[in-house]
Amino acid sequence: MARFGTFLLAGLAAALGGCATLLDSSEQLVELHTILDNREVAGIGCVLANDAGRWFVVAPGRVTIVRSSTALTVDCARQGVGSSRELVDSRFSTGKLIGNLVVSGGLGYLVDWRTGAGFAYPATLTVIMKRPPAPEQVGALDNRVF
Template sequence: MFLRPAATAALLPALIGLAGCASLTESTQQNVLVQTVLEHREIAGVGCVLYNDVGKWFVTTPARVTLRKSAGPLRIDCQKAGKGWAYEKVDAKADGNLWGNLALTAGVGYFIDKNTGAGYDYPATLTVVMHPAQDQEEGPPPAAGVTLY
């Protein structure tokens, strides 16, 4: 069965447009491994909160967590009492389907993929570098609004 040239001409742009749409071909979720390092050694049992503009996830390292992808950055806040703390920001990177979508759908699919996060990925392994805990002799940090000289 052969399609008429007019039918082929009408179907071809639609098929090309759908082929580049990350929202249709990729998941809006991603599984990442979170691990923490303190003084060049992996440290286990650190509580971390991962969050972006579409959700918040809690994990105790090392562990895998499934999060929702976004075009925005992923923020990671970790702490282990008596050991240390960390605060990092990881930017999402556009994947190849997003750029193909921009070219093939004249930009329409790009905006859909940007809003759903399907065209973006975070690194598969998130290694968080911890800062050592402060000595108890130093005391707590100053109150908000206090200027130190």
């Protein structure tokens, strides 16, 4: 009888860990930090974008985005300070994958993949900024022969 209870409990946990489209929000709160020369810099404007939309945040800061199975593009810049462009991959939850396989034979995975609800980005994003080129380097780049 104890084995049956254990099996039933494991099955229930897998079922509850299944289809994120039904159980989870399609939105996610992410925290963004910008680093330049090994120090955090403030007041950097950033645009986060994926196939579900675009969001603006001033770093360091938090913003609510819509989850997606595609990568999140993070563009940050501040004139005179620097800029950066990074891609952050989304990840599918292993627990949700197992739940989807057990409960729906994989159909839930397809639904979660299509809607992006079963995917998530890291909760904290750290963007490494690059300084703009020095003025003498900009002039030298303009005089190159191709």
